[in-house]
Amino acid sequence: MIEFRSVSKQFPDGTRAVDDFSLTLPSHRTTVLVGSSGSGKTTLLRMINRMVDPSGGTIEIDGADIAQLEPVQLRRSIGYVMQNSGLLPHRTVIDNVATVPLLRGVPRKKARADALALLDTVGLDQTLAARYPSQLSGGQQQRVGVARGLAVNPNILLMDEPFGAVDPIVRAELQQELIRLQSELGKTVVFVTHDIEEAFLLGDQVVILRDGGRIAQVGAPADILADPADDFVASFIGADRGKRALHLERRGDSDLLLDSEGRLAGVLVMPGTSAPSPDSPAPR
């Protein structure tokens, strides 16, 4: 469990990135911090592994004040995945994944064997092990980044807009992969994004942030959708523009779902039946 207690952060240039922020992030769940730029979401994430130290308040991990912990040791016990993968360009894939175990003194042979197994876990072919990051696609690099984050089997995994720089199709793949991994591994994931769709897809708990790290609303995606706390939240999740207010329209044999401006959002399918498809036989 990660607990923020009245945390604030003022940078030397005077900007107040975070002001009196309090939040509990439950263990083995995914908490998504979502907000536009300037909402302090990345600052909040980076406080958890002491890349940034708060100017006020305390952060506790399982009851221990992290200000008392040695930063380098703390970081080696927390998985970290960032945008553009942050891989070391001069190390091969396998060495990148084995980076942190090697720093923690795991023997080279074991670290490499473990890293090879982790490539399987994140859905990468082991033949990529000897390549350098520049020889991989963006999606593959991001998977290596996730494997590196998991290499010390950390309880906590911090993800800073990890899928922000890949194209939408690869992003959707990576999101599904993360959902699968999380259902197997049950890490305490803290995920930062500016994409509300991604937040609702991945988050058990979604935290919508305003400027200066002020919380606009915290809750499960369904709760936020059902009951936006205020106009800011409604606008942020697109409810005010009618994007979330869908209605039915009958076209031929199908029930189409349209938003309030008449744009097509999907097709209504009764549970237990498959979606209508022109090249599959009708269900008997």
Added chain:
Amino acid sequence: MTWIWANLDLLWDRTLDHLVLSVPPIMLSFLIAVPLGWLANRYRAGRGVILTASGLLYAIPSLPLFFVIPAVVGTSLRSPLNLVIALTLYGVALMVRVVADGLASVDEDVRQSAVAVGYSGWSTFWQVELPLAGPVLLAGLRVVAVSTVSLATVGAVIGAQSLGSLFTDGFQRGIQAEIIAGIVLTVALALLLDGALVLLGRLLLPWTRLAATSRRALRVSRSAEGSG
């Protein structure tokens, strides 16, 4: 030509002398420039002072330097050590800026991510920043190597035996072949050291070559797609 065939032993000895005089300054200037360049890159305030001061070293004419060094270090006026020290100073003058620029060229995202996964300050420098600055350092070191080999010839005027002795001796005794042999061997030695550094770079910086080839492969496959 007959002079050359008759004096192969001498040419070989002078070449070895020259190597012994120029390799230590190349290595020493690198070793000294790394911490200075690191300081210049790390501390904004120190940057101007360190880079200007080390750059000024290069402006000192070599002949007066050969008299100043014995006075400061306490070596004898005719010791080859004076030449080694002078060449090291010139190497440092070139290399400090290269190290500072090389370290500054390391992608900030990569540095940050190294710190975020748990590299300490010390291991970030040795295992991330220094190797990633490698291509820039190598380029600088190649310039230092060639310029040191060429500068080492001036050792002849203070009595340090080198390929430069072939010029002075050739002029004094009017042996043109000796002068030309000195020039050719100096150039050859410079090229040899340069080639050795390139090989060392390929050995120590394998990813730079792979990145280049994979980019080329990508271009080839793209143009193939374009034409097909």
